[in-house]
Amino acid sequence: xxxxxxGRRVLITxxxxxxxxxxxxxxxxxxxxxxxxxxxxxxKQDAMRRTIGDDRVRYHVGDVRDYDTVLRASRDVDFVxxxxxxxxxxxxxxxxxxxxxxxxxxxxxxxEAADRNGVSSVxxxxxxxxxxxxxxxxxxxxxxxxxAQAHARNNPRSRTTVxxxxxxxxxxxxxxxxxxFVEQIKAGRALTVTNPAMTRxxxxxxxxxxxxxxxxxxxxxxxxxxxxASACTxxxxxxxxxxxxxxxxxxxxxxVRHGEKLDETLASREELAQAEDFGEFFRVPVDARDxxxxxxxxxxxxxxxxxxxxxxxxxxxDVPEIVSLLRTLPEIRAELALREPxxxx
Numbered sequence: 001x002x003x004x005x006x007g008r009r010v011l012i013t014x015x016x017x018x019x020x021x022x023x024x025x026x027x028x029x030x031x032x033x034x035x036x037x038x039x040x041x042x043x044k045q046d047a048m049r050r051t052i053g054d055d056r057v058r059y060h061v062g063d064v065r066d067y068d069t070v071l072r073a074s075r076d077v078d079f080v081x082x083x084x085x086x087x088x089x090x091x092x093x094x095x096x097x098x099x100x101x102x103x104x105x106x107x108x109x110x111x112e113a114a115d116r117n118g119v120s121s122v123x124x125x126x127x128x129x130x131x132x133x134x135x136x137x138x139x140x141x142x143x144x145x146x147x148a149q150a151h152a153r154n155n156p157r158s159r160t161t162v163x164x165x166x167x168x169x170x171x172x173x174x175x176x177x178x179x180x181f182v183e184q185i186k187a188g189r190a191l192t193v194t195n196p197a198m199t200r201x202x203x204x205x206x207x208x209x210x211x212x213x214x215x216x217x218x219x220x221x222x223x224x225x226x227x228x229a230s231a232c233t234x235x236x237x238x239x240x241x242x243x244x245x246x247x248x249x250x251x252x253x254x255x256v257r258h259g260e261k262l263d264e265t266l267a268s269r270e271e272l273a274q275a276e277d278f279g280e281f282f283r284v285p286v287d288a289r290d291x292x293x294x295x296x297x298x299x300x301x302x303x304x305x306x307x308x309x310x311x312x313x314x315x316x317x318d319v320p321e322i323v324s325l326l327r328t329l330p331e332i333r334a335e336l337a338l339r340e341p342x343x344x345x
Contacts, residue, residue, distance in 0.1 A: 004079070004216075007033040011077045011119075013064050013110060014084030016044035018173040019125065022205045023081055023212070028054050038062055038073045039084065064106030070113040077117065081212060082110045082124040088175055089129070089137045093258040096136035103140035108147050115151065115160045123215045124148050125208075126166040126224075128201060128264040128311075131271075135259025145224060149286045152222030163219035165211045166226045168201025168264060168311070172331045177234070181241045182335055190250040191242070196235025198256070199263045199311035202325065203229050214281055222286025226267050226275075231311035232322050240322035244332070245339070265310040272306045282309075 004010075010027055012020045015037030024035050038060045039045060045059045062069035064084045074080060085103050086092055092099040107124055114122045126145050129138030148162045172178050181191050211227040219225070232240075235251070242249040256262075267275065267282055276283040307313065317325065326332050 004030055006031040008078040009034040009076060010079045011036040011074050012081045013038045015039050016041055016048055017083055018205060019083045019208060023209055026209060034058060036060055036073055064109055065101050067109040070109045074113045074117050074119055078120050080114050080119055080122040089135050089260060090258045092137035093135055099136045099140040104143045107144040111147060111151050111162055115158055119160050121161045121216055123212050124164050126164050128168045128266045131265040131268050134261055149222040152286050161219055161221050163215050163223040165215050166224055167203050167208050167211055168229050168266060170203050170205055170208050172329055181238060185245045185247045190252040191238045192252045192254050193234050193238055194254055194256050198234045199231050201229040201231045201311050224284040226282040228280055230317050231314040232317040236319050237322055240319045240326060244323050244326055263310050263312040265308050267309040269306045269308050
């Protein structure tokens with residue numbers, strides 16, 4: 001991790017979640033000075049404390065909705081990973097103001113506290129649902145990105161670089177569909193699929209962490225970094241899991257849930273028209289113009305034939321490729337290992 005000189009202090013908001021735990025472990029394998037975990041759930045913090053067992057980790061119970069809590073947690077910190085969020089689409093549809101309080105106002109608290117404390121760099125974690133959003137979760141994440149970009153525009157002399165990363169579904173993260181499918185297979189039930197033709201991007205936790213590391217190494221204020229990803233249909237994902245666990249492919253099609261789209265978009269055509277291609281990543285720079293638009297009339301932005309990068313036109317994985325990808329997940333390998341004695345008996 002080239003961005004992290006020895007002895008630095010790092011804060012991870014939402015640090016007891018899937019991303020936070022993975023990032024903390026990676027940091028602890030480096031010569032990090034301190035990793036601070038800020039989250040609301042003291043039970044998860046206690047479990048993480050006992051599992052990791054490293055005195056370089058410090059735990060702060062609190063909520064990003066409270067500015068004073070974030071200000072204290074980010075004091076004397078060099079870097080901040082902002083992962084705290086409400087992420088469940090249906091829940092946010094029923095409680096949109098809660099999504100705003102955590103994902104928008106909470107993110108503003110993180111950015112403001114980091115700026116006040118002179119933090120070197122903040123990376124906020126976003127989602128493909130923030131592009132052309134149709135649900136409250138995506139709308140709140142889109143506004144979170146705007147908060148980060150507004151900081152860059154309005155504070156050009158700030159010591160704090162605030163940037164965003166955006167990625168699709170993280171496989172086997174909490175609340176995602178793969179662990180649900182695995183539990184249903186283990187229980188001998190049909191897999192509940194919203195729409196077999198629905199497409200989604202697939203990323204591992206390691207992929208998401210590498211994207212954040214890339215952002216820390218290359219970010220300029222207001223940048224949005226997007227990792228290119230492959231996609232699949234939910235029907236093929238379900239078939240791959242059934243094949244992997246040698247289970248009958250039984251599907252229970254339940255219909256699209258509140259706020260869901262048939263396909264997701266990682267980068268809009270408007271963003272790609274100005275993006276830099278880093279091979280595995282796109283970097284979308286902030287539009288740094290001020291409100292004096294008359295000065296820019298003669299320049300304008302040339303029209304392009306660029307198309308969105310979405311889960312319908314992304315490289316499509318077939319069932320054998322999905323099976324191979326799933327086998328790389330530690331959680332899947334652990335589940336398969338538990339089944340071996342049963343299959344051999």
